[in-house]
Amino acid sequence: MYYLGIDLGGTNIAAGIVDKNFSMVAKGSVPTGREREYTDIIRDMADFSKRLITDAGLTTSDIEYIGIGSPGVCDRENGILLYANNIKFNNVPMAKEMQKYISLPVYLDNDANCAALGESMAGAAKDVSDSVTVTLGTGIGGGIVINRRIFSGFNGMAGEIGHTLLIADGELCTCGKKGCWEAYASATALIRQTRAAAEENPGSEINRLVDGNLDLINAKTAFDAMRLGDDTGTRVVEQYIRYLAEGIANIIVMLQPEKVVIGGGISKEGETLLKPLRKAVKERLYYRKDDVPQAELVAAELGNDAGIIGAAMLGMQGGF
């Protein structure tokens, strides 16, 4: 039996067919066209799903169900996307709409939750039952997995850890609240911090790396400057790691998962990021002694596939 997972993003609809061993037997993506009506977007999702099934040499009857990971707030029970920010879906009956084109069960959950489930079932957290996955991107996505199931609270919205507090009355977050962790520790925030440092220190390696065009700064630039021994780049990275550590310490103090998985492009820095981050997190824990096992901090393993694989696993939480 196979499972079809769709990761609906603001830019692309990515999808894949996964087998029982979490191997992707077919995979691809098409543009979302986010400004369009939801009916058009969902029709494309269905058409692309059918194409993937055919490309894999399968038929619909080989597929157990379709799982969809979507941005925003989902009513999982009824397969309704209540609200999303970066695609303009409000109260959209995703499952029902998909089923107009493909007659398969459809499961729906938040994309960050799907990524967390993917890492839990087949990635960096596959050896533990409780984990939290933090995805550092435009924002900060968070997914809590308890007993290998997504934990999403009584209303489906748990795990929005990007919007826990870093500094009361601090920087304005895109959610409208002030001082959210996301406003300091997302990739977007790192880029903003790198840019501000470059403006203040025009002689830094950051400026040289982008030939003075600060619009070219990305989430890697400060790390690159640091690798060149640049003081400004080093300061930006060190401050960013402190911001990151505060939010991760919050997760651990509250939930004590066995693993915290860091995903998103920045996680590709690997130990350059993780080593100082582990130290900074430990300094911020409530209980800092080593006589109790502490959460392990690891990099995500599945990259962008996490969302697809997790979506494909939505119907089998708790085991086959």
Next chain:
Amino acid sequence: MYYLGIDLGGTNIAAGIVDKNFSMVAKGSVPTGREREYTDIIRDMADFSKRLITDAGLTTSDIEYIGIGSPGVCDRENGILLYANNIKFNNVPMAKEMQKYISLPVYLDNDANCAALGESMAGAAKDVSDSVTVTLGTGIGGGIVINRRIFSGFNGMAGEIGHTLLIADGELCTCGKKGCWEAYASATALIRQTRAAAEENPGSEINRLVDGNLDLINAKTAFDAMRLGDDTGTRVVEQYIRYLAEGIANIIVMLQPEKVVIGGGISKEGETLLKPLRKAVKERLYYRKDDVPQAELVAAELGNDAGIIGAAMLGMQGGF
């Protein structure tokens, strides 16, 4: 069948015998004598338990087990208190030591977790399966209940929500970390804030209420001054409610429990506290619209009995 719960505190050992309907059939307390050896304290716990059993007209065979709620970090599986702050217990085999005197199964968990379990089974959250109980006292105790079981993470230390962050690099907390919620929103913090305001505004009602002796300020003083129309008292309460709201919003954003229960002496302010608090919390949520059900904020119902009742329920989590 009956269940014996012990709430081990820095000042008193409180204990009670609870029946299947969560009614307390016997209750009492003896001083802890916290500076003594743990062997002496635990012997007193056992002696007092036996006395309660006799006073209730029961025998040991009527009691299914003993549950102990203790400050600090517990190894629940092995009944060991790993570390406590306000009693000097380090790596103490609580269960084994108790069983030297009474031959009954002994369960051990953190006291704030027990209070949360008590409110969940028999108090303010008895109608929902997921709740978080926040006890505002010397510090802030927190307990997470999921599916009517204490959730304490893979190492038993989850739910230390007093030590989530309010302000990065903010006020020094008793745990050694800076900016913890507890440093701003515990009863101790409110007393400190009230005192500082009184020092700055010697003409305020706060000063009059304590006849100028600021050592007499307690967690009720600012509320009393506010009730008298005092500006200084009102400002202190309003700021305190903002601090409280930030941490409660953090809990909701991360866990989305169906109820958040506020316990501790301050919760006796009832709607004077809860009404503005609900408004302040709502402003701080990630998703602020009303089309999704939101956590309800309520006052604790069991008072100091919550810890005893919760301890007495430790052996039957998940139901009878």
